[in-house]
Amino acid sequence: MGKRFDLLVFDWDGTLLDSAGHIVESIQAAARDLGLASPSDQRARHIIGLGLQDALTYLFPELPAAQYPELAERYRVHYLAGDREMSLFPGAYDGIQAFRAAGFRLAVATGKSRRGLDRALQHSGLGPFFHASRCADEGLPKPHPDMLLYLLQAFEVEAERALMIGDTTHDLEMARSARVPAVAVAYGAHSSASLEALEPLACVASFHELARWVNENA
Numbered sequence: 001m002g003k004r005f006d007l008l009v010f011d012w013d014g015t016l017l018d019s020a021g022h023i024v025e026s027i028q029a030a031a032r033d034l035g036l037a038s039p040s041d042q043r044a045r046h047i048i049g050l051g052l053q054d055a056l057t058y059l060f061p062e063l064p065a066a067q068y069p070e071l072a073e074r075y076r077v078h079y080l081a082g083d084r085e086m087s088l089f090p091g092a093y094d095g096i097q098a099f100r101a102a103g104f105r106l107a108v109a110t111g112k113s114r115r116g117l118d119r120a121l122q123h124s125g126l127g128p129f130f131h132a133s134r135c136a137d138e139g140l141p142k143p144h145p146d147m148l149l150y151l152l153q154a155f156e157v158e159a160e161r162a163l164m165i166g167d168t169t170h171d172l173e174m175a176r177s178a179r180v181p182a183v184a185v186a187y188g189a190h191s192s193a194s195l196e197a198l199e200p201l202a203c204v205a206s207f208h209e210l211a212r213w214v215n216e217n218a
Contacts, residue, residue, distance in 0.1 A: 003104070003218060004218050005161055005218045007106075007152075007155050007157045007161065008163050008165060008218070009164050009165065010107070010109070011049060011109060011164075011188075012120060013110065013111070013112065014048055014185075014187075015171075015185055015188055016092050016096070017124065018089050022079065022082050022085075023044070023048055023079065023189075024045055025078070026079040026082070027044045029074070029078040030074035030077075031059075034074065039059050044059065045189045048189040048190075049167075049171060050142060051141030054141055055111075056068055056071055083119070083123075084123065088124055089187065089207045090207060091207040091211060093125065093126065095207055095208075095210070096129050100129045105131050105157075106129060107131060107155070108133035108134070109134050109147040109151065109164070109171075110133070110134075111142055112135055114135045114137055121133075132151060132154055134147040134150050142170040142171065142173070142174045143169075144174065148164060148174055148178035148180050152178070159180045160179070160180075160181065162180045163181050163183060164178075164180050164183075165210065167189050168190045169190055169194050169198060172195060182198075183202045183213065183214075184198075184200040184202070184203040184204070185204055185210055186205055187205060192205075201217070202217075
């Protein structure tokens, strides 16, 4: 039987890289640097996957616009301080390698900047396995469908032949707007309940479970 999907599109943070906790801590530390009230873990987790400007605007709506660049810079300082300590989720490296070997075309759609994703792809060793990627600073960020629409056009793939895989409601909302099927992973930033409310094809608890689902259903 032939493949159901030609293109697998992965979110990065919280889906491939176990980075949600560090992102939350970096946001909270940046807020303290500027004397701002530190957002709760839950509130900070909600913005993972958004572009940085949208994330900071959501978390600190009362902050004068002129201070957002300083807050963003403090976030980057704290994030980069622990950048090398983060690792891929168990099974992610072998799983991505296996998907590539199985003939899927692979892409990343992420709220990271291009510079940040390129650094992460190199550090993780996953760069050679992906055919393309799209970042928040190259178009409209999630949950707008722009990233997926760009990738569909680049690969000349119909929406129903692509699969979005992500750990946040932003990923699933992006997929829904682009009419792309989606699978949620519940080991990242957002809860399984919030993910399942958006009715993905599946909601898995580990990358190993994701790999089994793809092998059996994709």
